[in-house]
Amino acid sequence: MSLRDILERTEQYTVEIINGRNRNRLDRCYRVFLFLLSRAYRNVVQLRLTLFDNLLLRQHVLGCFVVSVGNLTVGGTGKTPVVELLSRTLAGRGRRVAILSRGYRSKPRPFWERLRARLLNEQDGVPPKVVSDGRGVLLDSSQAGDEPYMLARNLVARNGSMGVAVVVDKDRVKGGKYAINHFQADTLILDDGFQYLRLRPWINILLVDSTNPFHNHEALPCGLLREPIKNLRRADYIFLTKSNGGTHLRHLRRFFRRCNPRAEIIECNHEPCYLQHVLTDERQELAVLSGRRVAAISAIAVPESFENYLTALGGEIVYRKRFVDHHRYHERELLDFCAEAVRQGAEYLVTTEKDAVRLPPLPVDIPPFYFLRVEIKILSGLDAFHKCITRICLS
Template identity: 55%
Template sequence: MHSRFKFKAEDFEQYFLDLMAGRRRNWYDRVLTDVLFIASRFYRMAIQFRIWMYDKRVIRNHALGCLVVSIGNLSCGGTGKTPVVEVFARTLSSQGRRVAILSRGYRSKKRSLGYKLMHMFQSQKIEIPPKVVSDGKDLLLESDYAGDEPYMLASNLRDVAVLVDKDRVKSGIYAVDRYQTDVIILDDGFQYLMLKPHINIVLVDSTDPFGNGHVLPRGILREPIKNIRRADYIFLTKSDGSHKLRHLKNFLRRHTRRAEIIECTHRPQYLVELFSGGRREPLEKLKGAKVAALSAIAAPASFEGFLEQLGAELVLRDHYADHHRYTQQEIIDFVNQAKAAGAEFIVTTEKDAVRIPKLERCDVPIYYLRIQIDILSGQESFDQCISRICFM
């Protein structure tokens, strides 16, 4: 029953994504598109009113007594935010700062009622503490309770605490008290106005910056494009280093003169075998190989494009809704399909890898593609940003 409900919810989500992209052409789709457009006008007004309330101090935001760096988007997903959060956390930690990442843990499992009751009986505090994915030394939660991105960050970062809670004021106070944190990275924090950031970093996908330009639910934007003026730094992700981005930069400059613009690319590093204790393979393994691609991310075409650019022949590809949590049967079925299609191995994303259940037997090896950020232009601005954080 739960699995059937999950698929219906994902199909519903995909239907609305198709509507936003204009891929639905029936008359009732056009009617619904008009309804979504009207709803997006009201949503836009509500967003702007909320921001005005914070600007005028009608609603007060909180300070934590440490430096807060917000990294977020204007759009819903697909900008490649997690590798950017990782590179900031790793760089700041290497500079001697005590770093904690605060995430809301999108689609992570909630704690059981038993845990909450036990905490209330064992502690004098009624408030439930945040979920600690990593204390900087040990990985303390599985991916289903942590959420995909927090688990991935905690797995890749040492000496960085990773905490999950919808109330990031609470988790920030906890990080400062428990771990003596002096820099907090607010993951997906551009719309989280309850914490006032000292530095606002906004990511823009250079391959599809703003979708159709509409806010939710008619488009993919969480707030109007003009609000990018709140940014101190703008990262153009998935850049290819070409001069085509000149128009995008000029467009952004019309909305903000003060923000530094940094171009970066998500560059594949190596393959990691999923069920073999993390054994690495060079990217040359993909050249001329018959590969099956599996993903459940916001931009699967980008991932599949990487594989093809590296010389793989994709004999099978399948993608689910973003953040889909695979069942064992789904993976077994895909392995069998990959085998039948003649695939030498399966490749998935690092974010998907944390959601794939372990198989006792796997007839086709499964790898994930490790991605890291490279700065293409604006390295001085990036270094300045790091220095600004370190010496604030």
């Protein structure tokens, strides 16, 4: 068993524990251990925030408008479509937009390149990775990371429209300076930036999954919270994603109003648009799944939401395969999935757009393989969204 397999199995076991698994004494002991780590982590996070609030740690200010988009929890809020919508709208209004990402689980720069920069004491060190310059995609998903590659591919210039640059670096202050100097960016979108306090945002956008806002209310690693819930007071706009009009939304709104009276609340939903072949630009209407036998494969934080889409579209899921979030597929895994899907009589193979960028070469003689394209739709608070866009464009 490889180290990657061990780490993924440990991650999966931890997820099961924090989701309530309690089969034996080992499970209970491990949960107590996670709880103790969670308390320590929460205190460290809050101390760090206090240091920034009291100017004991420095926040950098760059010479352009910075918009932070992030979560209180780990994954599952549907952040990437919101970043895409925001970037496309701003670019359409004439802003020079660059997205700054840390490139989670992307390949680091070659060791020799990093060593050379350090030995030569180069002022800026190793430059950030440019996933897209706005005109074309320059890196693949393994080098860039899943979400940056998706954003770069969907936001390149088309039909005379202005494209969006995508820059990856753990040091997003450095990434922001690079985007300003090389792409003349006047608007920086800080992807997954709610906890990135070194770069001061002009607008803080917080995403909350309305179907599971704060999981079990515990911080990592005993829960999914990255920081205490009370810190949502930093948000200027709160996007309630996966909204379905349920009565629980009224309670959520009241809770947010008590914690943060100044924040604008925007309800939105992620809606399937079409199916696209994982290898080509061929698209199919969603209705093609109605009454069909479907095999689903995914490695995302909340696979149930993806599978529920397929069921709602009339598909019958005859086989499903789930991996941990951001899993990078091996060829053997894909072969096994396709073989089992065929044995179960699947007529279509379907995955998510994020998973599609991580697939190895496809085997031959398999059913049609598509990814489900999902886009954000604002259900309420559209005026607040447009005011946010105007506020940025008039800066």
